[in-house]
């Protein structure tokens with residue numbers, strides 16, 4: 001039985017209750033804030049986007065994440081979760097302040113820290129202006145927790161900017177008391193709420209012991225798994241709480257994402273070789289995955305990795321390595337394989353359609369993975385661009401991300417019914433393996449499509465025989 005929680009059930013009283021601020025109400029910040037409120041802390045989520053804050057105050061979600069709406073609405077009603085655009089006011093009230101703003105890829109591949117820097121300066125100014133700043137006003141200094149994914153050394157950079165912000169302040173004497181902690185986030189979009197309640201580990205980096213003590217107390221319900229709603233009959237096992245220095249915590253996040261991306265690229269390399277020698281990568285992945293040194297997850301061959309994290313985090317790590325004159329050859333290869341997978345989609349289409357000019361191609365799934373509406377670095381968009389360059393007409397469908405995708409690319413038509421996308425299409429590409437897309441009616445698809453009725457299964461989501469039996473031409477990855 002899987003562990004479950006229900007937002008409507010009350011937690012018991014907390015041993016220690018904190019005032020928490022979360023700056024950045026996106027996928028990470030909003031989920032983190034809502035989960036901390038659920039376990040009993042008083043949380044304010046701050047965002048510079050006024051529209052987003054207004055929506056959240058009305059109980060409307062700016063992002064799609066399973067289970068999130070319930071959690072936000074219930075905890076707002078309980079008075080434990082609120083939303084604001086006022087970072088200074090939030091800093092004044094907070095014991096712990098999370099920073100969960102975006103760190104996109106800059107033009108040179110490195111992480112763009114401008115949002116983090118702006119927030120750090122604001123924290124400094126607000127701290128200096130906090131009533132009683134500079135005096136031992138509070139029992140404990142404010143703990144600033146960085147949840148954004150940032151390069152090694154960013155903890156010190158944030159600290160420096162807080163100091164700068166404090167000294168820029170017109171009021172106060174510039175003396176501020178705070179700690180900087182790195183708490184990298186490992187949640188996965190699509191199961192972010194679940195992952196926040198039941199993480200594999202909590203990693204914390206700090207250079208002061210007292211900050212780690214505060215964080216341990218704050219995270220206590222997550223570490224000890226004291227949720228009233230657990231239905232898993234197994235004995236509760238405490239979540240590993242990894243404490244380390246700032247630089248190592250920052251590096252753990254990049255290393256984790258680079259490893260996972262490379263694991264996918266590895267199986268994609270094997271898939272290509274499987275095609276050449278006539279092996280089936282699904283069997284190969286199963287056979288190697290049973291070795292517990294390898295593990296079965298992240299061994300699905302196909303279009304490759306995308307999304308808001310892997311591409312930018314691998315790029316940032318490569319950029320860090322190069323700054324130190326180190327050629328990250330393995331990471332370079334991982335990216336090269338991934339780029340090649342996108343091209344292989346197009347060549348698989350060309351192989352059976354010959355020229356793509358004028359051909360209609362249905363893209364099934366647009367979000368970068370199932371159960372999210374996130375389109376950042378989504379393979380669908382890259383494939384749509386490549387099709388456009390070759391004169392094909394792309395028609396996309398996604399169960400959730402369709403609305404966001406509509407209008408993103410001038411030559412990608414978005415429809416809201418999968419069979420409408422497939423109607424009259426010469427080919428279809430399974431881009432995102434949503435449950436709804438894995439279980440489409442193959443006979444109906446065959447009746448709607450135009451010859452050669454090609455299905456390029458970019459996620460190896462279908463049984464090739466079932467697809468062929470329904471009259472479609474099947475092309476998977478590593479399993480021809």
Ligand SMILES: NC(=O)c1ccc[n+]([C@@H]2O[C@H](COP(=O)([O-])OP(=O)(O)OC[C@H]3O[C@@H](n4cnc5c(N)ncnc54)[C@H](O)[C@@H]3O)[C@@H](O)[C@H]2O)c1
Nearest residue numbers: 024025026027028047048049100101102103115148149185
């Ligand atoms: N999305 C994920 O799955 C995931 C997982 C792990 C780590 N991360 C990391 O977490 C960080 C946040 O990612 P996300 O996906 O939640 O981003 P996001 O874009 O969904 O949200 C960021 C939010 O920060 C707000 N913001 C930006 N600058 C601000 C400022 N100066 N003041 C107040 N608000 C500000 C934005 O308006 C936005 O709402 C990134 O560093 C990312 O790499 C993301």
